[in-house]
Amino acid sequence: DAKTTQPNSMESNEEEPVHLPCNHSTISGTDYIHWYRQLPSQGPEYVIHGLTSNVNNRMASLAIAEDRKSSTLILHRATLRDAAVYYCILNYGGSQGNLIFGKGTKLSVKP
Amino acid sequence: SAVISQKPSRDICQRGTSLTIQCQVDSQVTMMFWYRQQPGQSLTLIATANQGSEATYESGFVIDKFPISRPNLTFSTLTVSNMSPEDSSIYLCSVIPPAGEHYEQYFGPGTRLTVT
Numbered sequence: 022d023a024k025t026t027q028p029n030s031m032e033s034n035e036e037e038p039v040h041l042p043c044n045h046s047t048i049s050g051t052d053y054i055h056w057y058r059q060l061p062s063q064g065p066e067y068v069i070h071g072l073t074s075n076v077n078n079r080m081a082s083l084a085i086a087e088d089r090k091s092s093t094l095i096l097h098r099a100t101l102r103d104a105a106v107y108y109c110i111l112n113y114g115g116s117q118g119n120l121i122f123g124k125g126t127k128l129s130v131k132p
Numbered sequence: 133s134a135v136i137s138q139k140p141s142r143d144i145c146q147r148g149t150s151l152t153i154q155c156q157v158d159s160q161v162t163m164m165f166w167y168r169q170q171p172g173q174s175l176t177l178i179a180t181a182n183q184g185s186e187a188t189y190e191s192g193f194v195i196d197k198f199p200i201s202r203p204n205l206t207f208s209t210l211t212v213s214n215m216s217p218e219d220s221s222i223y224l225c226s227v228i229p230p231a232g233e234h235y236e237q238y239f240g241p242g243t244r245l246t247v248t
Binding site for chain 2: 053055059063064065066067070108112114118119120121122124125
């Protein structure tokens with residue numbers, strides 16, 4: 022399975038944008054890029070996914086590099102509730118249930 | 133979407149005993165999974181719970197240690213057998229709703245297990 026690389030931790034100030042990077046240089050053409058986050062003491066929750074084009078939803082935006090070897094999750098205005106571990110995951114064909122979680126990025130948000 | 137509950141939410145068990153964790157979903161789902169999250173670590177998939185047939189285990193996990201049942205499309209159990217302190221983890225079930233595009237996976241709140 023293709024692997025991802027993320028910074029271990031990042032800090033942000035409340036109400037400022039946050040850009041969470043992910044490198045996936047060995048991504049294949051059929052791998053979808055998924056993002057999940059895990060709030061403290063909770064199970065992971067889906068954030069967003071994409072294949073080639075940038076994507077937006079109510080939670081975040083996903084910017085995918087043209088060569089697809091990296092992507093960035095964008096939280097437009099961080100809140101304290103966004104403090105979590107964010108996981109970037111490659112999912113073959115977008116339909117594989119057996120998600121392979123890396124270590125993720127622990128995001129801290131300062132008031 | 134799917135709402136998932138797990139029982140128990142937490143437990144403290146003695147080594148050598150077994151614990152069965154229940155996962156209940158509020159709608160019928162095709163795919164159900166069990167994950168383990170060891171302290172301070174990321175999630176690792178244990179197995180895929182198949183309705184009406186034996187579970188499919190990932191490398192490093194065996195049926196004798198983690199027997200799984202899935203009697204219908206809304207319920208599954210995971211048993212942690214002959215426990216040792218190394219089994220202390222959070223165990224989570226997850227599902228992919230049938231109406232979904234298989235893009236979004238829903239996770240339960242987890243069962244925090246401590247083995248003494």
